[in-house]
Amino acid sequence: MTAAIEIGLNAVIVAVTDEEPRLLAVHRTDEVGSGSELALPSGPLDPEKDRTLELALGAWVQGQTGVELGYVEQLYTFGNRFRDPRERLGGPRVVSIAYLALVREAPLDRAAGASWVNWYDFLPWEDWRGGRPAILEGEIASALERWVRAGEDKSAVRLRRERADICFGQGGAPWNGERVHDRFELLYEVGLVAEALRDAPQGAVRHPPADDPGVRLGRPLALDHRRILASALGRLRGKLRYRPLVFELLSGTFTLLRLQRTVEALAGVRLHKQNFRRLVEQGGLVEGTGRLEAGTGGRPAELFRFRRDVLRERPAAGVGLPGLRAGA
């Protein structure tokens, strides 16, 4: 007979409100039953009833959060053995397919046990809107340095240094906003996130730093959900540049500043206002409605709308983040 397989479906559902990116998370009791933790909305595929993966995902999300999905895009499929600790206890092999969904934030039915959480709570080192996060200079830099030095031999040390430099923009390398997953993966291996400790089979961190300072960066999520979130953020940042995705997060009309703040929230960096305007306006991404927004404390801003024709004119129209030209 065939051993049991389960297809899990996970949704990273993103909205931007008050200039902050939010993740839709559900509360659940963890496997060991010892407490409550945050998780992505998710559920298994019913192989006999669900016609498509997306339909099944939508149904689970609807049931667990009451939210209706709009733009949905497949992210990645995770299939390592023992991803789900229940496998060790005789549970089925769970292969999970993760999706990214963009919605306009709406009030939640509190009874559902779901809530919107600022996603930088989970990945605090990814938010550069206020300048390079202090956490990078402090805990992360020093722990990485210890990890690099702890390499077996000279060549291992070199490889580790190259990896750390590329991931975190050290040693002359530039910071790359899209490398979110690589960074989380490295922090996990180095043992700087709570999940690393939790997943270690015998309570031992996989790569215990020489003198473990006990750093536990950011808020954890159930299972490997924080890793999935990292994938989602990286993908979203990358795609922003060549697809008009932002508009899925905005209402029909908006001011250019609101558009800019939304992009900044996702990209995690501040943009030059005048150049941003030039880009989206001359790039044909938006068109003015002639109407103005009232009372923002200064000169009223014109309301714009997404210009759908841009899809025909420029198949690869995005918002052009800084320093992300060809190389950089």
Added chain:
Amino acid sequence: MTAAIEIGLNAVIVAVTDEEPRLLAVHRTDEVGSGSELALPSGPLDPEKDRTLELALGAWVQGQTGVELGYVEQLYTFGNRFRDPRERLGGPRVVSIAYLALVREAPLDRAAGASWVNWYDFLPWEDWRGGRPAILEGEIASALERWVRAGEDKSAVRLRRERADICFGQGGAPWNGERVHDRFELLYEVGLVAEALRDAPQGAVRHPPADDPGVRLGRPLALDHRRILASALGRLRGKLRYRPLVFELLSGTFTLLRLQRTVEALAGVRLHKQNFRRLVEQGGLVEGTGRLEAGTGGRPAELFRFRRDVLRERPAAGVGLPGLRAGA
């Protein structure tokens, strides 16, 4: 009890030889047993033995073709019901995870029943190296036009026209080399590829054109493997621009022309030689070795090698295809 699920693993394995992109395909008898067809190397995941999806994939490929995989990247997971016709006959629900792999072409063990096939045999409209393919002006344009006009009402016609224009670069829209999957999907829906007819439940094409000319474009593959190939080609073209992937397909040293021809084979367009040189040289992607290649019928070309340091300096270093700046 849980209904049966099977995780299928498929590999799109790509090499470039003699300036042509090649797909590694295996010969197999089709489900109905009526004949032989080409398919991607593939096999199911063993949920109890295979530690990771990549390892399982590598083992299947090794067994079916004798080829060892180098660079491997996950593409997409396909899970629609009845993707695999055996499901209708009581077979398990097959969810397939597709991978893209890049290798340097090597002679095959003929006994293995695998061979290298020019991938433009399957997607002939994607090769623009000799100018806009005639097939686009002929069969495709006219069939698409019929399909557009066959829309239910005015708004359906408009939507169809927008979709056709965007996919195939008609009506003023530019051609976008990365939209490979969208194009195949549209041709499938319109009934222009053999798979559409084959998959139609009762022998009826899903959207029969008003007067079906019986056009069957390109060579078919088993199941939905041609769709998977289309995904792979699109992804590869996109990634070429911001990752130094090409070098996975080349030997340690190469002339700039060889590098250029390899990129052109993948991108399906011709590039300006001098500018290409400027890009990869000044972009720090390659460095000269000082050695020359002998006897190519003209001035000998210098041999270059990939400059690994570029990974540290410019996290997003690719080869910059034409017309693919920000928008265009």
Added chain:
DNA sequence: CTCATATATTCTCATGTTGAGCATAAGAAA
């Protein structure tokens, strides 16, 4: 009413990048 303040919008300018093509170099073959 006038001014300070806040935000929106328009322009300029230096610098880089890209697309295109001319010019020169270095081999092989006639």
Added chain:
DNA sequence: TTTCTTATGCTCAACATGAGAATATATGAG
């Protein structure tokens, strides 16, 4: 030596990007 072929080097116009000055139009304080 000439011619052909490919490699390599250089120039130029057009366009895109980063930074910021200058101007416009609202609100609220005095």
